[in-house]
Amino acid sequence: MAEQSQKLVSTKSNKLVDAGFFKKLNGMEMRIVNLAISRLNPMRPLTQSRRFEFTVKEFLDCNSGVANYADIYDTVRNAVINLGRTWVEVETLEGYDKTEISLLTERSYSKGKGRFMVEFHEKAMPYLAEIKSNYTSILLDTFGALKSEYSLKLYEIFSRWVFKGRFEISVSELKDLLGATEKYNRWNNFNQWALKPAIKEINAKTNLNITVKTIRTGRTITDLEFTIFDKSKAVEIEKKSAKRPKFPHKNKYGNYVKLDPQNPKMSSHEYGLWARDCLKILEDHYTAMADVTLEDLRNYWVFLAGNDSNKSKLGKKADFLVELKKRGYKLVLCELVGIDPKQTDLVDVNHKVCNTAPLAATGGTASRPT
Structure with a gap:
């Protein structure tokens, strides 16, 4: 895995993505987490610095999808505060049904300078450093261009499976990953207001092109099969x-x-x-x-x-x-x-x-x- 120096890249273990670490995070919190991860070197030891500082300007520079700049400092501060008390799911320890860790151990902010500091928990580092294989990398400016929280979460998932070209999941499991189970009980509503708009935005703004096939059990749509294509590779194919x-x-x-x-x-x-x-x-x-x-x-x-x-x-x-x-x-x-x-x-x-x-x-x- 080559080091990324030109553009900010967020690289994390697939174990973290597969566990749905983003389930409890909203869009703003996901943006901050990925910005912080992009400052880590995934090839270096677990003992590298876990502390990361950023300003509101640095945050906005790689998050063009943030449309409302009003009270942006308070919005980012609240997200940082929430991250400090949020536990996220990781791979389950043997003998247990669920395992969660805290992403951060420390957070600081300075209103006058619009500056923030977050420090990753040591328990999170094995998913973010010394990664030699089985990882997912996303370009921060591409990820940050998305507006919808569902688009952000789906982009994480699709980027994880783009190497395979397809991804199958049950409707109930996908709703759980997106945090949409309670909001959209009916398939039609979930598809119309969450899934379709998110796929449309991902196809329009990112390197991925997504199509979806519904799978029925009887008359009920129970599973989804996504086809994932990396459009940047298509450009390479055309040149080649x-x-x-x-x-x-x-x-x-x-x-x-x-x-x-x-x-x-x-x-x-x-x-x-x-x-x-x-x-x-x-x-x-x-x-x-x-x-x-x-x-x-x-x-x-x-x-x-x-x-x-x-x-x-x-x-x-x-x-x-x-x-x-x-x-x-x-x-x-x-x-x-x-x-x-x-x-x-x-x-x-x-x-x-x-x-x-x-x-x-x-x-x-x-x-x-x-």
């Missing part, structure tokens, strides 16, 4: 794959090289020949699904859909749709369309998406690959 050889010019195949967007199998014979040769270029160029650009994910699907004899070593048609969904896209009439977070549950990778509603009715953004 930018030199893919060009497809042959369609004029070489005749005057009627035409795709049928409603049903690729009904495309012209000349288009089928062109698609076969283009698919070979893709197969020669790519060795892993993760390296395929958005444009070529679309191309792969169209070429495979046009003829059942066309095959790819990377996967089947549905596999390319799954990858598109992870990156926040779907296909409509064989065009790339950004997925509206409100319609995430409606995306079905098993459907023939080229036969769905016309592009003008989607409300998404489209791009025609060349």
Whole structure:
């Protein structure tokens, strides 16, 4: 794990995240905790200084999501006071049902200078220092740009599981982690007022793109499966794959090289020949699904859909749709369309998406690959 020197990064053990250390914390308290953690060096010994000082200005510099500056000193002070008397959950000791620790052992503040000091409890340090593996790191300015408390907590969770690309959890457990159990008893209310707005904000402001699939037990939605994609990696993929050889010019195949967007199998014979040769270029160029650009994910699907004899070593048609969904896209009439977070549950990778509603009715953004 390389040291971070340019931007403030909050790194913590996954054991702390998995235990839901943030359950009892509000948004302001989470911001302060992550700011303090960012000043620790996760690679250094447990004996490093546990004390951290910061000013209101330093706090606001990395928390653009704080919209109300009125009485900001009192707001931060109250959060620091609350942190000093809050116990957070950590991994449970063997033989017990729950284990909690105090994050802080000391707190100080100076109103005239707008300066604060917090000191981590020694019991918290094993989750914040000497971390060699199984950790989660988040950029503080990205985290701090979020406004909603639910967005902040979900971003912690999703950042924990982004390496895997998916995360499944029961609705009741997620409500507990977000501190929303009592406020939102009904799924519809929880989804409408907590979950969907938070995912929408995370997708708009952070490096992550989140989609969600509901899982029912009988008629009741009991579990959720999240797909998590790191958009910053998508940029790297696009750069890495930018030199893919060009497809042959369609004029070489005749005057009627035409795709049928409603049903690729009904495309012209000349288009089928062109698609076969283009698919070979893709197969020669790519060795892993993760390296395929958005444009070529679309191309792969169209070429495979046009003829059942066309095959790819990377996967089947549905596999390319799954990858598109992870990156926040779907296909409509064989065009790339950004997925509206409100319609995430409606995306079905098993459907023939080229036969769905016309592009003008989607409300998404489209791009025609060349």
